[in-house]
Amino acid sequence: MITTHDLTPTVMMPAHDLTPTVMMPAQDLTPAAVMPAQDLTPAAVMPAHDLTPAAVMPAHDRFPAAALAGNTAMGAALRDFEGRYPAYAGTAVLDDLRARDYTRLDATGHVYLDYTGGGLYAESQLARHRDLLAGAVFGNPHSQNVPSRGMGARVEATRAQILAFFRASPEEYEVIFTPNATGALRLVGESYPFGPGGQYLLTFDNHNSVNGIRQFARANGASVTYVPLARAGLRVSEGALARQLEPVAPVRGRFARRRSGPATGSLFAFPAQSNFSGVQHPLAWIAQAQAAGYDVLLDAAAFAPSNRLDLSRWHPDYVALSFYKIFGYPTGIGALLVRKPALAKLRRPWYAGGTITFSSVRAEAAPGEGFYLTPGPAGFEDGTVDYLGIPAVGIGLDHISSVGIETIHTRVMCLTGWLLDALGALRHSNGAPVVRIYGPAGTDRRGATIAMNFFDPAGVLIDSVRAERRANRAGISLRSGCHCNPGVREVALGYSAQQMAAAFQDKDRLRYQEFLHVIDGKTTGAARASLGLVTTFADVYRFWEFASRFRDVPSDALGA
Numbered sequence: 211m212i213t214t215h216d217l218t219p220t221v222m223m224p225a226h227d228l229t230p231t232v233m234m235p236a237q238d239l240t241p242a243a244v245m246p247a248q249d250l251t252p253a254a255v256m257p258a259h260d261l262t263p264a265a266v267m268p269a270h271d272r273f274p275a276a277a278l279a280g281n282t283a284m285g286a287a288l289r290d291f292e293g294r295y296p297a298y299a300g301t302a303v304l305d306d307l308r309a310r311d312y313t314r315l316d317a318t319g320h321v322y323l324d325y326t327g328g329g330l331y332a333e334s335q336l337a338r339h340r341d342l343l344a345g346a347v348f349g350n351p352h353s354q355n356v357p358s359r360g361m362g363a364r365v366e367a368t369r370a371q372i373l374a375f376f377r378a379s380p381e382e383y384e385v386i387f388t389p390n391a392t393g394a395l396r397l398v399g400e401s402y403p404f405g406p407g408g409q410y411l412l413t414f415d416n417h418n419s420v421n422g423i424r425q426f427a428r429a430n431g432a433s434v435t436y437v438p439l440a441r442a443g444l445r446v447s448e449g450a451l452a453r454q455l456e457p458v459a460p461v462r463g464r465f466a467r468r469r470s471g472p473a474t475g476s477l478f479a480f481p482a483q484s485n486f487s488g489v490q491h492p493l494a495w496i497a498q499a500q501a502a503g504y505d506v507l508l509d510a511a512a513f514a515p516s517n518r519l520d521l522s523r524w525h526p527d528y529v530a531l532s533f534y535k536i537f538g539y540p541t542g543i544g545a546l547l548v549r550k551p552a553l554a555k556l557r558r559p560w561y562a563g564g565t566i567t568f569s570s571v572r573a574e575a576a577p578g579e580g581f582y583l584t585p586g587p588a589g590f591e592d593g594t595v596d597y598l599g600i601p602a603v604g605i606g607l608d609h610i611s612s613v614g615i616e617t618i619h620t621r622v623m624c625l626t627g628w629l630l631d632a633l634g635a636l637r638h639s640n641g642a643p644v645v646r647i648y649g650p651a652g653t654d655r656r657g658a659t660i661a662m663n664f665f666d667p668a669g670v671l672i673d674s675v676r677a678e679r680r681a682n683r684a685g686i687s688l689r690s691g692c693h694c695n696p697g698v699r700e701v702a703l704g705y706s707a708q709q710m711a712a713a714f715q716d717k718d719r720l721r722y723q724e725f726l727h728v729i730d731g732k733t734t735g736a737a738r739a740s741l742g743l744v745t746t747f748a749d750v751y752r753f754w755e756f757a758s759r760f761r762d763v764p765s766d767a768l769g770a
């Protein structure tokens with residue numbers, strides 16, 4: 211339907227990253243056109259010539275002896291790793307879990323390293339959910355018949371389970387179901403009392419779904435302030451943040467109203483963990499910002515899958531997350547965890563089915579506007595929630611709890627430490643580094659997400675999209691691009707405000723070819739390897755082997 215001349219940048223802009231693949235004219239945007247066919251094939255059915263030795267070697271280290279037999283170098287590396295990371299031995303329960311409940315990984319020899327993109331579900335989660343649905347009659351919880359009441363009770367039980375999982379007191383927090391973390395962020399953005407005199411303060415390191423809240427802030431007259439990052443390490447400049455967080459009013463306890471005048475608010479938003487660099491920003495900022503008069507929006511989407519988010523210790527006003535990132539299934543359900551006083555500040559811009567107790571058409575213009583919003587979370591859940599999917603959230607939480615989030619954390623951090631060291635040590639024969647890591651080079655205050663680019667011996671950057679394609683051919687799943695986090699990309703790759711502004715100045719008038727010209731070269735991102743629940747040493751070793759195949763190969767000899 212869309213002709214090329216209609217393709218203004220707005221039309222062409224992808225929901226996610228500005229990677230070259232998404233810049234193609236619409237007619238080219240078929241999956242087949244944006245990816246070579248062999249990249250679209252699961253490893254299990256990949257043509258034999260794509261299966262490098264690494265891709266067919268015994269897939270993980272559950273049986274070190276078997277791994278040793280297949281690859282003595284990996285066996286030696288494993289022994290060295292186990293010596294340096296003795297805590298890894300305490301996470302063996304995850305090897306058993308993988309062998310039992312994630313059989314598809316080893317059956318296909320696939321190395322999945324995109325847990326920050328999406329977690330993996332266990333086969334038992336699917337079975338439990340299926341059995342539940344097959345074993346009872348469930349109806350829409352908005353009705354009052356027996357199946358509906360049963361379903362309503364399950365939805366409420368899942369809310370309680372979510373609070374317990376995050377150690378949030380039901381006296382303090384509510385759970386609002388949303389379609390994903392973005393839905394939770396949008397709820398805050400569109401309902402928060404931004405106004406003249408108020409401020410939206412946020413870190414350069416933020417997902418686009420947090421950046422986008424600046425549109426609501428500006429539209430309502432609030433100012434928008436970004437706290438910068440230092441290029442080395444990609445952490446926030448503490449001095450700059452401290453200047454923003456100078457206390458403005460005496461603090462009278464955590465629940466006290468902190469800034470005089472309830473009409474406008476100031477909101478501080480940051481990710482507990484960067485989805486780009488893996489940096490973990492200090493949760494101590496939450497109380498500091500609250501003491502300075504801000505409400506705090508914590509984006510926990512990338513943090514929650516392998517870190518304990520303890521809301522009895524930290525008290526952010528709003529927390530956004532997606533459940534598929536924690537346990538893979540179901541997709542399409544996230545949550546906004548919200549402190550009750552902070553919920554009371556939100557003003558919904560509309561009402562809908564499911565969010566009201568009573569409404570009128572005849573009284574629409576009368577005082578009161580003809581509707582009563584349902585108090586509490588339901589007033590924020592438009593229409594019918596995914597009531598059949600919500601019990602699967604409870605099943606997923608049970609699944610994670612049966613292993614323990616601390617065990618998952620220990621495992622992924624041991625593996626991250628090894629991988630960071632191993633990648634950092636890779637050198638071309640001329641001594642030039644093969645890999646440049648963006649973000650912390652060690653495990654201090656970071657998570658298991660590693661952003662990097664590969665360089666040839668002459669220092670030429672190999673576009674992350676090319677690296678991802680090579681990884682696909684080796685049966686390794688990474689992610690390439692800016693990861694919806696343009697602030698970190700711009701700092702990491704050194705793009706100035708002037709360079710970036712040039713890409714947008716004529717955005718309403720640009721034609722497609724002109725658009726390609728202004729964004730030329732600004733789409734470079736990074737390859738991201740993110741570890742999770744059932745990552746093994748063999749996975750990270752195979753990724754390191756893959757990285758080592760860039761050694762001494764000039765960029766133009768690498769192929770597409």
Ligand SMILES: Cc1ncc(COP(=O)(O)O)c(C=O)c1O
Nearest residue numbers: 390391392417485509511512532
């Ligand atoms: C830190 C962070 N915030 C927000 C999101 C948005 O999550 P969703 O796409 O599930 O809404 C993501 C997704 O990758 C993320 O990593």
